[in-house]
Amino acid sequence: MKIEFEINNTQKILEVDPARRLLDILREDLDLTSVKEGCGQGECGACMVLMDDKAVNSCLIPAGNVHGKNITTVEGLRSTEQYKTIEQAFLDAGSVQCGFCTPGMVISAEALLRKNPDPDEDEIKEALEGNLCRCTGYNMIIEGVKLAAERGQGLW
């Protein structure tokens, strides 16, 4: 099946099996390896990407549902001021340990701040509900998002 979609601000046309997971297309065909596979069943959030500005689990999305969509991974955010703000906040708050969950956390943080630039703690927790971390515990990640929101006033 031919699908046309925007990936990190570039228009792509791919001939793919319609049932293939977006996760596999991103990692294997497009070398976008910030997108991780953890559980493969929509529970851990390591494979999170932005689809039309919303965080989604790419392991649950078949290629046929990607047609016409706008997909963004961490690779596509890296040069933005917003990303740099989140990155520095995560570093300063100690939000990263092994790093495997981090791209997913960043995507969830970015999706939250696009929608709600001034979230309270409960809203941050809800936004991160779908991201599991097995190292740091969540407090430092929540702190990281809080710090990014504080420093990024006006960015989102």
Place this chain on the structure above:
Amino acid sequence: MVKGYRPDSLQEALEIKSDHATSIIAGGTDLMVQKARGTGLKPGLKNNPLFISHLPELRKFETSDKFIRIGACLTLSELVEKGELPTPLLNAIDEIASIPLRNIATMGGNICNASPAGDTLPYLYAADARLLLQSIHEERVITLDEFIYGPGQITLESGEILTDIIIDNKAYDFNFYKKVGTSKGMALSKLSFTGLVNFDGDKISEFRAAFGAVGPTVVHSPKIEDKVTGIKIENLSDIAPEIENEYRKIISPIDDSRSTREYRLETSLRIFHNFLEEISNY
């Protein structure tokens, strides 16, 4: 290579459905997990996929004085954003999985997946939701009792697509929703319960109760509900033991990875007891 269908209209989708054996994919959040075969491998769908979640006809949301008509392929997040859903249904959706999953999962998918633990289902049963099924030849409206007959078992005919969910646009005087899971986020239900009540003065004029994940399909009983309907609120506690016992007879949970038969039975009845107490104190 597997062929996939991505029609531009509902009419085209119905024609494909009528002419070919297909696996319908809406959001994909259940199917992609059930059919997953591992990293790098495409999910093992039985038939060629028919993608419908983008179809504008299935993404409509209409309200009138009497009804709310929900397009089967609106995502759970989109439904919450509409701000017009009944409170207990909103509460149920709010506790489903996580934001990213709700951004892709659809209500039509939750119904057609027909899991006894589907969290929108108890409300839809309690509120007498109807389903609009369309094929190229006809359309029919059926109840959830007629549609779901077992775990994952539905009476969708081969050429049919679930297009809309229709609920009455009415508020209840007392709404009750409770889900028991291992954590607030991401947990699949061990069990859930929805109760809806209307009062007429000091009487209970309408009484609805539906239990999720404690039987092969959602457990509810118009017969038991009728026994409560019409009685005075102050007399509810007198018949409560009898009513609870009636439900005990029809609740038939299983042991699985999420919980045990005994826990599900006792906890769902305790939640129901609590529901009755709250009505008495209303």
